Each structure stands twice: as structure tokens, then as C-alpha cells.
Amino acid sequence: SATSTPKRGAFILLEGVDRCGKTTQVSLLVKHLLSLSIAAVAYRFPDRTTQVGGLINEYLQSSVQTDDRAIHLLFSANRWEAAPKLVDTLARGTNIVCDRYAYSGVAFTSAKRAEDRSSMSGGELTLDWCMSSDVGLPAPDAVIFLDLDQDEAEKRGGYGGERYEKRELQMRVRQRFAELQSIDEKQGRIPWHVVDASQSVEEVQARIAGIVSNIIERVQTDTAQLGRMWG
Numbered sequence: 158s159a160t161s162t163p164k165r166g167a168f169i170l171l172e173g174v175d176r177c178g179k180t181t182q183v184s185l186l187v188k189h190l191l192s193l194s195i196a197a198v199a200y201r202f203p204d205r206t207t208q209v210g211g212l213i214n215e216y217l218q219s220s221v222q223t224d225d226r227a228i229h230l231l232f233s234a235n236r237w238e239a240a241p242k243l244v245d246t247l248a249r250g251t252n253i254v255c256d257r258y259a260y261s262g263v264a265f266t267s268a269k270r271a272e273d274r275s276s277m278s279g280g281e282l283t284l285d286w287c288m289s290s291d292v293g294l295p296a297p298d299a300v301i302f303l304d305l306d307q308d309e310a311e312k313r314g315g316y317g318g319e320r321y322e323k324r325e326l327q328m329r330v331r332q333r334f335a336e337l338q339s340i341d342e343k344q345g346r347i348p349w350h351v352v353d354a355s356q357s358v359e360e361v362q363a364r365i366a367g368i369v370s371n372i373i374e375r376v377q378t379d380t381a382q383l384g385r386m387w388g
């Protein structure tokens with residue numbers, strides 16, 4: 158009926174290691190949805206346009222030693238500051254296609270090794286510690302993980318100059334993502350779809366489009382409430 162509340166949008170998250178093609182696929186997916194007259198908007202984290210995001214940007218582009226926990230909390234704060242708008246966007250019926258989120262936050266921080274770290278606070282950056290600052294954030298309806306092994310990633314051209322663009326770290330990041338996938342699978346709330354990102358842009362795009370049409374359908378037929386991260 159005319160008085161029924163509009164269906165909420167789906168929160169679709171693309172994650173993966175650096176150079177897996179996430180950013181390209183996020184923009185192709187948004188265009189694809191819009192071409193079908195499905196309301197969609199791209200989000201990305203870190204969102205470097207805010208004040209917090211400006212600090213993150215400076216950190217990523219410098220080699221100045223900064224406490225790893227403080228940086229981790231900035232990345233997390235950058236998601237929390239976006240959360241109200243994100244929730245509102247979904248409530249208005251617009252789908253969100255998001256480039257990185259809390260999984261990147263945990264995977265990157267927890268992949269740092271004690272010997273690489275300058276942190277005064279020392280100690281291991283455990284998965285649990287890293288996850289805790291994101292507990293309660295709006296949860297994606299699904300994670301689409303673009304999987305690419307390290308050799309393939311490096312074939313795509315050298316990394317840029319940002320501080321995380323190093324082989325050893327990237328390999329540990331990929332491992333952390335796998336751990337986060339298995340945590341979500343045990344909880345049984347946030348489904349993961351792993352896509353082989355070594356295929357052509359078109360093949361990856363087609364695979365993602367198929368997955369996403371199912372996600373959107375599920376969110377619209379379910380009376381699915383938006384979930385919360387890791388609660």
C-alpha cells in the first residue's frame with residue numbers, strides 16, 4: 158500500500174588486499190545498479206575528506222612513527238563518524254557499495270609485527286583488541302572478498318609509496334582476512350562471497366553483479382534489520 162515503509166537499502170561491502178581491483182569494481186557496481194534504476198551510492202574507508210580522514214591521510218603518506226593503537230582508533234573513528242549517515246542512507250532505500258570497512262581495519266593493524274612497531278604501548282595487537290573498537294558499527298549484509306594472491310597483486314605494477322604497500326605486510330593482511338572470514342562464518346550472521354580477482358575486470362564484474370542481485374533481493378524480501386558488527 159502507499160503507506161508501507163520503503164524497503165531499506167542493502168549494505169554491500171567489498172574487501173580485499175591492496176591492488177585486488179576493489180575500487181574499480183565498486184564504481185562499476187554502482188554504475189551497473191544505477192543503470193537498472195536501483196538506487197546506489199559508493200562509500201569508502203578511510204574517508205580522507207573528513208578531519209579525522211585528513212589525519213589518516215597524513216599518517217599513510219609519511220613515515221613518521223606514530224602509536225599503532227592511536228592510528229587504529231582513528232581508522233575506527235572514521236567509520237563511526239560516517240555511521241549515522243550510512244544508516245540514514247540505507248533507511249531511505251539507497252543501497253551502499255562500500256570500499257573497505259572494519260575488516261580492513263582489523264586486518265591491517267593486526268598484521269603489524271612487534272618488531273616493525275614503534276609503539277610505546279608495545280605488546281601484541283590481537284585480533285580481539287583490534288575488533289573491539291568496531292563492535293556495534295552497522296554491519297554489512299554481505300562481504301564480497303576479492304581474493305588475489307601476492308604474486309598476482311605485484312604483477313599489477315609496483316606498489317605506490319604508502320606505508321602499508323609492502324610485500325610481507327600484505328601477505329599477513331591476507332591471512333588476517335581469512336581469520337575474520339572464519340569468525341563471521343562461525344557467527345553465521347554476515348555471509349562472505351569470495352571472488353577470484355585474478356580474472357578479467359569484466360569477469361569479476363559479472364560475478365559480483367550476480368552475487369549482489371541476490372543480496373538485494375534477500376534484503377528486500379526479508380524483514381532483515383540492519384545488523385551490528387561483531388556484537
Ligand code: TMP
Binds near residue numbers: 203257258259261321
Ligand atoms: P585505500 O588505499 O583503500 O585508500 O586505503 C589506504 C590504506 O589504509 C590501505 O593500505 C588499507 C589501510 N586501512 C587500514 O589500515 N585500516 C582501515 O581501517 C582501513 C579502512 C584501511
